[in-house]
Amino acid sequence: MPLVVVGSVAFDSVETPQAVRERVLGGSAVYFSLAARFFTKVRLVGVVGEDWPAEYTALLQTHSVDTAGLQVVSGAKTFFWRGRYHANMNERETLDVQLNVMANFNPVLSQELRRCKFLFLANGSTKMQLNVLSQCVGPMLTVADTMDHWIRTEPQELRELMGRVDGLVLNDSEAKLLAQRDSLLGAGRTLLEMGPRFIVIKKGEHGALFFSKHEMYVLPAYPTDRVVDPTGAGDSFAGGMMGYLAEQADYAPETLKRAMAYGIVAASFTVEDFSVDRLLKITREDVELRMEEYRRMLTF
Amino acid sequence: MPLVVVGSVAFDSVETPQAVRERVLGGSAVYFSLAARFFTKVRLVGVVGEDWPAEYTALLQTHSVDTAGLQVVSGAKTFFWRGRYHANMNERETLDVQLNVMANFNPVLSQELRRCKFLFLANGSTKMQLNVLSQCVGPMLTVADTMDHWIRTEPQELRELMGRVDGLVLNDSEAKLLAQRDSLLGAGRTLLEMGPRFIVIKKGEHGALFFSKHEMYVLPAYPTDRVVDPTGAGDSFAGGMMGYLAEQADYAPETLKRAMAYGIVAASFTVEDFSVDRLLKITREDVELRMEEYRRMLTF
DSSP states (O other): OOEEEEOOOEEEEEEOSSOEEEEEEEOHHHHHHHHHTTTSOEEEEEEEETTSOHHHHHHHHTTTEEEEEEEEETTOOOEEEEEEEOTTSSOEEEEEEEOGGGGGOOOOOOHHHHTOSEEEEOSSOHHHHHHHHHHOOSOSEEEEEOOHHHHHHOHHHHHHHHHHOSEEEEEHHHHHHHHTOSSHHHHHHHHHHTSOSEEEEEOGGGOEEEEESSOEEEEOOOOOSOOOOOTTHHHHHHHHHHHHHHHHTOOOHHHHHHHHHHHHHHHHHHTTSSTTHHHHHOOHHHHHHHHHHHHHHTOO | OOEEEEOOOEEEEEEOSSOEEEEEEEOHHHHHHHHHTTTSOEEEEEEEETTSOHHHHHHHHTTTEEEEEEEEETTOOOEEEEEEEOTTSSOEEEEEEEOGGGGGOOOOOOHHHHTOSEEEEOSSOHHHHHHHHHHOOSOSEEEEEOOHHHHHHOHHHHHHHHHHOSEEEEEHHHHHHHHTOSSHHHHHHHHHHTSOSEEEEEOGGGOEEEEESSOEEEEOOOOOSOOOOOTTHHHHHHHHHHHHHHHHTOOOHHHHHHHHHHHHHHHHHHTTSSTTHHHHHOOHHHHHHHHHHHHHHTOO
């Protein structure tokens, strides 16, 4: 089943201890789409400025991403992020953020997009996420991501969103902040009481936790030796997860767990090169091979 | 097969955000033994002072631990450690260490102990560990633990030890320190080149990594809701792991992986109460039940 993702499309400048890359393709919706595309058709909803190269749109299109929902605003600039990774590659600092066109991003979905069955609200303001959710008619599964910035600045809206989505995906420090809990397990349980049917807490190099009313589990990250650039790992995780769910047109507990595993596998590829370079080079077969290795690793 | 462990026997005073416990039973060899005893007979080698209550020796004996190697030094005091856990329960600070009898701990093993087939060198000075190793005749499997203190103060001895043991178990920050690497995967590979046939890196609440020439994998911690006191989790992990290996009298790759899983399960019980209280209350059946849950958690 087709999957809609609403989120950022960006230029990223990334500094790692080994190298620097300027203004490469990035953004939550981009990473998400390029990870989900192995499983299903992805419809991307986002906004860019007139500095956006048409080749990037073409690149997305040739990789099974429908860009009809990508709005180009003339006289404006694309969202820009600059970050630096520390030696351990699991900590980063944001050096610069220029919201540009993202500052007023409030998409109006086409009739076709409104009828989508699987919806992912990637990083963006909670108000925007709520607005998109209101436009959708009878989605089967809606999942949202959020960030510390929105947790601090739009707490009311976030509570409303949590009452309306099926799932929430966020990273460990954000989960603790939102739940006001010190332990991750405690945070997961508290967030579950705020409304969503399931909570996924991403732990970066340590994997991800899943919480629902009936189960809780943790899956480790797939250990890859070449961590080149962790940018987009979390969004690719969500893309792999939602892509698989949309393909299966199902979100039963066992499907959700396999979806988590596919998300982890997708993220493990993303970090192996800068930007979306690695995701562009691999095929569904590569994903399945690594999934088999991952499954074998956890069998004893 | 019987298993010998050489390490600390201690009184611990533990402060957590919820409670304080004064001078409870602790020490690396104690936690190790009480986790390994589900699988095999454990022979503990350690030293205590005259403040050591005979009831503790009796307690160990009634839980399948042979204490013939536990030396009581009159006119001296037992090793004492005081620590405080922070709100997230994964970080702790040492408030006080009184080595006492451990300062001169250099055991002379009995003829019976020297012929042991499975040997674990728990926390203690590297010189002492080397001395013990030299006394042993034809062990099948020798594994050592180490700590930042010994990495800094006895680097030469540690390199010698690494050339002589089959396996090394240490925590994540210690692995990075010893290998002089920023990434855990890099650290594991580097340590492997220093001699041991396998390296286990413990990540606390995030599980453990295994490295050998032919494989590398990560297993998550078993997520338990009631983390009361993490003291001894790492030593219990080693106890569960070595206990299972000694029971199987084998260290083939698949046995080692199951041993890692048993170690993780043992550690998950340890943290559920202060001191060794939880370990004393459970049975092999409890261990097997949780092992089944753990296996199910990792199946998708």
